Amino acid sequence: MDPVTHAVSGAVAMLAMPNRPATRWAVPLAALAAASPDIDVIFAVDPLRVLQLHRGITHSLAAMPALGLLLTLCFCPLWRAGMPGRWSFCRVWAFACAMLGLHIWLDVVTTYGTMLFLPFSHERVRLNALFIVDLLFVVPLILAIWRGRTRRVCMVAAALWLFAYPAMNIALNARHAAVTEARLLSAGRAVSHVTILPDAFAPFFWRAIFLEQAPEASSRGKEVCEQSLDMFGQPRSPEIRHPAFPDAAIDALSRQSVFCREFFAFTLLPVVSPLPPAQRPQNALPGMNYSVVYDVRFGTGLKVVRSLLQMRHDGEHPFRLMLAITPDSGEAIAPYAVRLERLYFSGSNKDSGWQIPTVPQTSSVWRRLVGLR
Template sequence: MDSLTHLALGAVVGEATLGRRVGNKALLWGAALATVPDLDVVVGNLLDDLAALTFHRSYTHSLLFVVLAAPLFGYLAHRIHRRDGVGWRAWTGLALAALGTAVLLDAFTTYGVQLFLPFSDQAVALNTIAVIDPLFTLPVLVAALTLLWLRRDRPARRILAGAALGLSGLYLGLTVVNKLHMETVFERDLQARGVVYERYFVKPTVFNNLLWRAVVETEADYRVGFRSLLDDAGPIEWHRFPKRHALADPVAHSAAFERLVWVTKGYYQLEAGEGGALYLHDMRYGRAFEWLGDEREMVFTYRLRPKADGEVRFERVPLPVDRERERAVLGELVRRIRGAG
């Protein structure tokens, strides 16, 4: 999830675990610890593009990291605040809760995390919630800001923290229900059309849990469709994207290509470029504002260029930013969520 959500959730988790004994110190430690797993982006900035791509959400998002790091942070907090009379085990409990909820929450998003490193590099992505979802964030954010101004001895602190965690937890559970429902909706539409497919996945679009996107892989292409929970019953409009996987022959055995296939979970489209370059588009995310049905740029595109020595040069193609266009499309997103499209 986004940094603001992690900060707010970590703060409320800190209050729920140790707020009665140390007050706002628990909020601050919870907020800080919840952001620790995402500090892997700092290390990623020191790596090349390929290494950075695979390092993010890997070791610092594993359960082993949580278990090993929590006692260290617990001891550190205990030493800093030893005058409060709270033992390192209690601080370790806070660290476990803050770190654990952070990495587990990310597992519900579309990016996913490698929870089981170093034993398995399989990314866990449940695809039930967008990386930015205001309805999940709002309860814990309001609670975190309010708790900063409430005295430690106020019973309302514990009630507020529990209510916020309960509301956000219920909403997260609702996202799972929504996903299961939307899988059924997409499957029925495909069956009605007689589409033979190899696999598919569904995920919510950004900022909400009402408009869902499905990516269906067939032998020759991908089919992308959208459905809002507020849509009237009716056929889904599907857009086709040819796979062109045969273009991969010149780079098929390179480390860069193999890693990209792993990162995309095999959901990729290829496109031939100038000078022997090959463009790989991550179909898990598709085009920017793809639900509009126009020809916008792909969100994640990578350029692969074979070199004379047999190696393959790898680089990410940046997504052009047009603030005016993006602001205009957000209104269209709201209309599409309402079932207008």
């Protein structure tokens, strides 16, 4: 979720409280607390650190009590003696933890994926309920603060909206998934990994992605199919098919490269296409298979939104892994030996440049505690 929505959610939560400290800092500090887990972007200085740290340890349930305590120590205007209506230290700590939990909730309901269970697991949790910037979600919150901040009933309603709107979309997602699976099954298609994603302006627009074996006449193996859906979960455009990145290649390359291990752990259904010559290294080696891998999860089925993404992200897909794999068999990527690699995240303007892969090593205890493998 974007930082504005996080900050607004914290302000709504404070304004909805039955009583709060009589300081002008109360609402700004609540907004800061709700946005604070995204401080991890300061340390995400390159694409690899983005994958390892963003929505990592600062978004984990295990770190919440300690981070809440740190925020409480910084928020002394809310609990210091002499402040009218001041809260106790423990109450400020509980509120700070609640704001961290609210941040985590709003991230979990998007499609990006949040590592809730660090340092015990790097599994990314995503509920696929909200687009990364959802105007239908945040605009009512802003209007509530602007027009109704002095009326507690308005702020309580806005606080309920923080949970009711995502919950409604979670239910719609489950329904659309069942409808899509039934439709594909009735057509006699053997598909797997059917996933429903919110598009811009969900709940009115959605996307379905799934894995399917390519037609027998094709040598592409499995394909990732995507299709735009309407508010009833029915197709509103033809399917778009992409060659899926082979599972065997994912396993092999993840053992050879830290970049590959982290990128494939981040992706949902990675697809592959030839890398344009202009994006290859200047001294491109002969006999290499140059490919770009990306995740269609971050696309859109709406033409207007697609045009905006292409202008902003230098292409529709903001997270890309570029690979030089040898030898070039002329067919599928085999035998999955990576020689050069490059991570390029256009949305955050992070580019690793072409590098020789680093083989994954066993991390120290301290690195594992902060989510680094």
